[in-house]
Amino acid sequence: MEAAAIPVRRSSRAKRLVQPLAFMATPTALLIAFFLAPMLVMLGVAFDRGLLDGGVGFNFTLTNFTDVISDPLNRKVALTTFEIATTAMLVQLIVAVPLAYVIAFKAGRWQVPILLFLVLADELNPMVRIYAWRMLLGREGLINEGLMSIGIINHPIDALLFSQFAVTVVLSTSYLTYTVIPIYGAMKAIDGNVFEAARDLGAGWWTTTRRVLLPLIAPGIFISLLLVYIPLFTDFASPALVGGTSGYMLGNVVNDYVLEAGDLNRGAAMSIIMLGLSALFALVAYRLARINRLES
């Protein structure tokens, strides 16, 4: 052996044990500093009486939560938020499933370019995207001007912008990339012959979709729900810019508690309630996805 020619650096046993920990230390410290610590602070603030007794020290209370929950306005906003988020999610699924199907099975050599385009579309600054929608939907926007010029309407439709409709439209296009890609992934795992087999056995396109395609992509749809439905609930930029008063969402409530009213305690309480609901939803979706994976 000529091992001597190439000196091999041997690490000691202790070093081998410590080294991975050392590598882990920095990210762990960062995680604690920038994620866990603010979370704990927020928990503290949410259960603190705060400004009510001059803001000195920590005084445990549940009033922040009861206040937030019992406020009828918040309940109404929660309902609006649920409507907007669910509609936007459904619209995106209805667009994403056929789109993913085309990319996975029909696009051929355009498969990767289309995927890249989807990712690039997501890279577009959300502000730019939202303002683009304002230009389309506004009183003097392209849609109103266009409809008036061909004489379908006489006066611009104001409800297009600063409404629940506007928020739904904008949010329906905001997360399309994250809806399509998991579904596309699930489709790539399918043996395309099963569609021919279904046709051969007498199934039309709708039966094939319902009995073969949808059950097989269910795990992908659950991941899409996790990635998109939860952020839809907490979004506040889109409703703030195109929502007006009727498109006001829970994210704006938190925003207003904290930035407008300076009420950190209720803002934190609201955030924690939303976080809890998201976690619950994630858990349910995860369970369902797991059940489905076991089956297939």
Next chain:
Amino acid sequence: MTADGGDGPMIALERVCKRFGEATAVDDVSLEIGRGEFFSMLGPSGCGKTTTLRMIAGFEEPTAGRVWLDGDDVTLTSPRHRNVNMVFQDYALFPHMTVAENVGFGLKLKRIPRAERSGRIDEMLAVVRLEGLGGRRPAELSGGQRQRVALARALVNRPAALLLDEPLGALDLKLRREMQLELKRIQKSTGTTFVYVTHDQEEALTMSDRIAVMDGGRVEQLADPKTLYEQPQTAFVADFIGTSNALRVSVDRREGRHAIVEPAPGFRIVVPADCPVGGELQVSVRPEKISMLAGHGHGANGHEGSRIEGVAVERVYLGSVSQTVVELPDGDRLAVHELNDDDVSEVAPGDPVTLLWATRHSLVVADALGARP
């Protein structure tokens, strides 16, 4: 089961062509498949056999020609409205359904009542010997069992014809042999017309009533297995079915109805062909039809067939037979198969040998279609 009437063929292809852009996959194929027949399309990959099958199934539309099923023109009928069912190469089972749900899929779509449906599913699972496995999922089955589910899923619909696209390709050799017999048994017991696509000549010979050997999108020869083997019409068929020795010879003289090739003493090939002196022939001889004697200078001893002296250059033991490669004076090489019984010769490389075969075993084949003399 498929007694829909009529004595005509179950499937007929009439001058069917299929082009994909510039490439011609199927080139003017006409054939008829009888009722209850086990019909195979055999050929190397890219020969057009799968495309032909897919045109029968309805997954491809012919560029030209007609497809007839049970007397009806189905050329433009969609697969879901054709009374044929397909067994796919990788089975294409629905992974999210149980075996019983897979098998019952077609019946459910035909709105067969639940009671009758489950009766027919059980009956079909018994035919393919999967009793009691109806509740399993495809992932929990072995390759051979999945194959049987795919068969049951197609056969339960009582199709006019069952189309099978290399269905045994994914199985190992032993299981493949088992399934070959099983397929034949199922075909006989159900009386269904089977159209079977394969590139494995042994598989086709074992199971088929008739075989269409295909190459380059055309049918080279359509015959029963024995005829294909004993009387191949083209060099391609002779080479593709079994092994064969190809010889290109020119006729030196004629003796009665036979053409004689005799370029030198000790080199005489007799061919049963109507070829004029000086004409060229492509001759094929099966290795097992040649008998081999050690040494040169054997008398004719009444042997009227071909007789060539050569030198053994290679000997390989192949189990039931031994193969000897013999080099002829003109440099051609012939393979000879001897049964490894008690009389097997002890020829070694370098030994002079004499090869004899009967006149009828000199098979005249065409270079390609239509080029037959």
